[in-house]
Amino acid sequence: MKAQNVRIKDIARLAGVSIGTVDRVLHNRGNVSPEALIKVNAILEQIDYKPNLIARTLGSNKNFRIAVLLPDPQVDQYWSQAHAGIIQSQSEWAQYNIQVEVHFFDLMDKSVFQKIAFQVDQSKPDAILIAPIFYHESLPVFERFHQSEIPFILFNTNIKEANPMSFIGQDLYQSGKVGAQLMNIGQHDPGTYAVLHLDEDVHESVHLLEKERGFREYFELKKLKINIIDFILNPNDPLFNSKLDQLLNEPSLRGIFVSTSKGTAVAASFLEKHGKNNIRLVGYDMLEENLKYLESGIIDFLINQNPKRQAALGVDHLANHLMFKKTAPANDLFPLEVITQQNVASYLSSGIH
Amino acid sequence: MKAQNVRIKDIARLAGVSIGTVDRVLHNRGNVSPEALIKVNAILEQIDYKPNLIARTLGSNKNFRIAVLLPDPQVDQYWSQAHAGIIQSQSEWAQYNIQVEVHFFDLMDKSVFQKIAFQVDQSKPDAILIAPIFYHESLPVFERFHQSEIPFILFNTNIKEANPMSFIGQDLYQSGKVGAQLMNIGQHDPGTYAVLHLDEDVHESVHLLEKERGFREYFELKKLKINIIDFILNPNDPLFNSKLDQLLNEPSLRGIFVSTSKGTAVAASFLEKHGKNNIRLVGYDMLEENLKYLESGIIDFLINQNPKRQAALGVDHLANHLMFKKTAPANDLFPLEVITQQNVASYLSSGIH
DNA sequence: AAATTAAATGTGTGCGCACACAGTAATGAA
DNA sequence: TTCATTACTGTGTGCGCACACATTTAATTT
Numbered sequence A, B: 001m002k003a004q005n006v007r008i009k010d011i012a013r014l015a016g017v018s019i020g021t022v023d024r025v026l027h028n029r030g031n032v033s034p035e036a037l038i039k040v041n042a043i044l045e046q047i048d049y050k051p052n053l054i055a056r057t058l059g060s061n062k063n064f065r066i067a068v069l070l071p072d073p074q075v076d077q078y079w080s081q082a083h084a085g086i087i088q089s090q091s092e093w094a095q096y097n098i099q100v101e102v103h104f105f106d107l108m109d110k111s112v113f114q115k116i117a118f119q120v121d122q123s124k125p126d127a128i129l130i131a132p133i134f135y136h137e138s139l140p141v142f143e144r145f146h147q148s149e150i151p152f153i154l155f156n157t158n159i160k161e162a163n164p165m166s167f168i169g170q171d172l173y174q175s176g177k178v179g180a181q182l183m184n185i186g187q188h189d190p191g192t193y194a195v196l197h198l199d200e201d202v203h204e205s206v207h208l209l210e211k212e213r214g215f216r217e218y219f220e221l222k223k224l225k226i227n228i229i230d231f232i233l234n235p236n237d238p239l240f241n242s243k244l245d246q247l248l249n250e251p252s253l254r255g256i257f258v259s260t261s262k263g264t265a266v267a268a269s270f271l272e273k274h275g276k277n278n279i280r281l282v283g284y285d286m287l288e289e290n291l292k293y294l295e296s297g298i299i300d301f302l303i304n305q306n307p308k309r310q311a312a313l314g315v316d317h318l319a320n321h322l323m324f325k326k327t328a329p330a331n332d333l334f335p336l337e338v339i340t341q342q343n344v345a346s347y348l349s350s351g352i353h
Numbered sequence C: 001a002a003a004t005t006a007a008a009t010g011t012g013t014g015c016g017c018a019c020a021c022a023g024t025a026a027t028g029a030a
Numbered sequence D: 001t002t003c004a005t006t007a008c009t010g011t012g013t014g015c016g017c018a019c020a021c022a023t024t025t026a027a028t029t030t
Helices: A008-015 A019-026 A034-046 A053-060 A077-094 A110-122 A135-147 A172-184 A202-221 A240-249 A261-273 A288-296 A307-324 A344-350 B008-015 B019-026 B034-046 B053-060 B077-094 B110-122 B135-147 B172-184 B202-221 B240-248 B261-273 B288-296 B307-324 B344-350
Strands: A064-071 A098-105 A127-130 A152-155 A166-169 A192-198 A227-233 A253-258 A280-284 A301-304 A331-333 A337-339 B064-071 B098-105 B127-130 B152-155 B166-169 B192-198 B227-233 B253-258 B280-284 B301-304 B331-333 B337-339
Touching: A008 A019, A008 A034, A019 A034, A053 A307, A053 B053, A064 A077, A064 A110, A064 A307, A077 A098, A077 A261, A077 A307, A098 A110, A098 A307, A110 A127, A110 A135, A127 A135, A127 A307, A152 A307, A166 A307, A172 A202, A172 A253, A172 A280, A172 A301, A192 A202, A192 A261, A202 A227, A227 A240, A240 A253, A240 A261, A253 A261, A261 A280, A261 A288, A280 A288, A288 A344, A331 B344, A337 A344, A337 B337, A344 B331, B008 B019, B008 B034, B019 B034, B053 B307, B064 B077, B064 B110, B064 B307, B077 B098, B077 B261, B077 B307, B098 B110, B098 B307, B110 B127, B110 B135, B127 B135, B127 B307, B152 B307, B166 B307, B172 B202, B172 B253, B172 B280, B172 B301, B192 B202, B192 B261, B202 B227, B227 B240, B240 B253, B240 B261, B253 B261, B261 B280, B261 B288, B280 B288, B288 B344, B337 B344
Parallel strands: A064 A098, A064 A127, A127 A152, A152 A166, A166 A331, A192 A227, A192 A253, A253 A280, A280 A301, B064 B098, B064 B127, B127 B152, B152 B166, B166 B331, B192 B227, B192 B253, B253 B280, B280 B301
Antiparallel strands: A301 A337, B301 B337
16 A cells, blocks of 8 residues: 555664664664664665654653743733743643643742752753843843753743743744834824823833834834834823823823733723723734723724743753653744734634634 | 552452453443443442553554545645645555545536545545535535445535534635725725636535625624625636726725635736736735735735645544544634735744644 | 343553663683 | 684663553353
């Protein structure tokens, strides 16, 4: 019927040696005579031998540990969605004896991040998945991982210097350009656009600014003469309300681009409160609150970063690496998904693909 | 340390019977005494037994055949993308001795479709993946599949009466609503919108009309008083050009919604030729030509049906069904992906997730 | 009571790989 | 010559499951 897959046994037969010898050649275990080596290699060159991963896995019966470093999902729904992805992958790999253990850190407390990261390193997991929110605090952590020779994957935030096994996430610069385009569609007259970075932690804004850069560059490249103003605001700031009030009083304001998922809902509630229905709002991610405002029409577009799938894929890549020695792509850049009132349901129902 | 997975052997020990008996209970093979049945079931209820799929697969060593029925990819790039998905899945499952064989049929010739479908049925594959383009011609085909007890999955086009293992595709009605929303964004004044069904085969339009229904309903629900005209046109029709010319001369024309992927490029070339840059164009799918027009700004939005992933997932579902006895979801509805000039690259680079 | 049959239960084998270990041949040392 | 050492080669086992087959027990007939 069909060319059956070649097994070690077949190679042994063709080369006129035992399967043990073939095994030694395949794994460079030595103790093979030059003649046997030549005979086996001759066959291997003719035949495209692909080891049966299923059989290999069954025999090994390894017990791997994957550690995940994640911001506390209690505080931020974005991270609880990421956590949901971890949970999902966890149960999928559990039967292969791959333990996925999650370690949370406080988004507000950088020192805790390092402490936990070092603890994780010391516990010697077989691989690590990490969302490196804090740039400066992350660098020495990666240093440790490399010293301990623990393979690790970054997700959500890319840090060039990390030199990880792979990065999973989006191109933030391009993401900003998408935001700008969605902002610009159908807006004819020149006007004012606001970029809002609403976050408790200003330091995080380093990577948020990348989105703003893309946003601005879009209009520049299109040679559209518009006015862009930006705000880096902490919602707990006493001046927060007055500053936003001031923004809304700007008569030429056409739209608001919010760079954070939580901030998107904050901005939306502000617009709703002031009855500003004609100002376009573009933000991030399918948080419950955001979906509510998308439904009511306050939010026009959401760019979906898909934290759930990012996290799930991170675990999958590591598990495949450990179990099947499959190499993950160096960069797994996610599509910049545009969510609207009309397609949101299709995203919610389809789950992870 | 490790919460070791429960094996059949463990259940047997706990229930005080042999593994053979446990096996008979698990597979309802009968020949089990009531007492033994009770003992085993008691353990099974306490313990969440998950069979080791790897071991199961290793032992079986089956040789499955999956037949795929697909329109000729030579003629239509949409289907060549679907074919690419098949190829991808094919190579993934090859090592598990699952043969994926593709049978092409002519989009223009319905009789050939039935002939090939019956041939495929007669060759007794273990499962079938089919894109049932022709409604009436498909019904007797499904009948045969059921008679032969060959599990089959529909993709791209849903046919309610088929009663398949599952359907993979999009909600066309909702897809039309997405198109309408994208059309409506930022369009303030009332105007005229055109819905174009450009296809060689008018009979296909049955399922295309579903998109139009969604398109129209969007505006009705939003209580937007606009003018919608529709055309069902064959690009080879001698009157084709004049009819489109007439459309473009309508001064109140704000936008065009094209329900087919090939037609999208046709409409785009028409708009470009007439220098109509201010008419919004919303169409379907990432065909090369469409991407060109998206880049140049003629096309504003594409709704991505993702034929590649649909096809690949179809094979995956069937393969998982055959190999691992995993049940595929009855409806695998894909997200209605919105493609723009700015996010298209991220979709192209990310491949299938 | 012995023989027959059916029902129930237990044992054995192979899937392909990895790895432990036993076996063989060749060489040099006692 | 005999023994020990080295260099290589081949065989055996387990991973967990599915299924074939052998064995035991109970029920029924002769």
